Amino acid sequence: MGLFLKFINQTRKPEGLLGKIMLNGMNFGHAKCADWGLSRLPAARPAKILELGCGGGRNARAMLAAFPGSRVDAIDVSPLAVAKTAKLNAAAVAAGRCSATVGDVAGTPLPSGAYDLATAFETVYFWKDLAKCFARVRDALAPGGLFLICDESDGTDAAARQYERMIDGMKSWTAPELEAALKEAGFSAVRTAHHDSKPWIAVVATK
Numbered sequence: 617m618g619l620f621l622k623f624i625n626q627t628r629k630p631e632g633l634l635g636k637i638m639l640n641g642m643n644f645g646h647a648k649c650a651d652w653g654l655s656r657l658p659a660a661r662p663a664k665i666l667e668l669g670c671g672g673g674r675n676a677r678a679m680l681a682a683f684p685g686s687r688v689d690a691i692d693v694s695p696l697a698v699a700k701t702a703k704l705n706a707a708a709v710a711a712g713r714c715s716a717t718v719g720d721v722a723g724t725p726l727p728s729g730a731y732d733l734a735t736a737f738e739t740v741y742f743w744k745d746l747a748k749c750f751a752r753v754r755d756a757l758a759p760g761g762l763f764l765i766c767d768e769s770d771g772t773d774a775a776a777r778q779y780e781r782m783i784d785g786m787k788s789w790t791a792p793e794l795e796a797a798l799k800e801a802g803f804s805a806v807r808t809a810h811h812d813s814k815p816w817i818a819v820v821a822t823k
């Protein structure tokens with residue numbers, strides 16, 4: 617595998633030096649889309665947030681700032697990503713407002729009924745058995761809790777096909793595919809916002 621392919625494959629589980637570079641790049645490169653996705657949430661002040669596939673922790677930091685008094689528990693399959701998230705949010709970790717833990721959405725035990733908001737920025741592309749993962753997220757939410765999925769790709773853009781060819785196991789889901797899997801997992805009131813000029817989507821589902 618060439619260097620570029622090795623680098624781009626770091627998106628699914630950052631490791632080593634290339635993973636470090638990728639985590640910095642994602643913190644910078646995903647920020648605008650993530651902020652747009654967060655702006656699609658209905659007005660609410662979530663107190664307990666589960667940040668899934670946290671990458672470099674920039675979005676955990678953004679939510680800690682956007683929701684004063686909230687607590688963010690971040691998980692990621694990559695120990696490197698978890699370390700970066702903990703470092704970036706060190707003050708919040710020390711204050712008991714943030715945790716960063718190695719975990720897989722598909723299998724790591726999550727507390728039941730504990731969260732007001734669960735977030736998944738640019739990560740569901742890599743989740744195996746989407747409906748099963750979504751059912752686990754639903755279980756972790758309190759009644760009325762929200763699940764935000766935010767992706768730069770709506771699964772129909774040319775870039776999505778290109779990335780799918782280059783990145784092992786990646787799948788760019790379309791909005792109808794995500795909505796169907798969310799409903800299968802028992803979510804109600806599933807709504808997708810599409811960006812005006814980019815293929816960005818923000819799907820908000822309610823438990």
Ligand SMILES: C[S@@+](CC[C@H](N)C(=O)[O-])C[C@H]1O[C@@H](n2cnc3c(N)ncnc32)[C@H](O)[C@@H]1O
Nearest residue numbers: 628629642669671692693694720721737739742
């Ligand atoms: C493209 S990166 C996005 C990172 C960050 N959310 C962002 O927007 O910059 C995808 C992240 O999801 C993580 N990931 C992939 N599959 C996962 C799973 N099943 N459970 C938890 N994290 C996962 C990867 O390790 C990686 O850090």
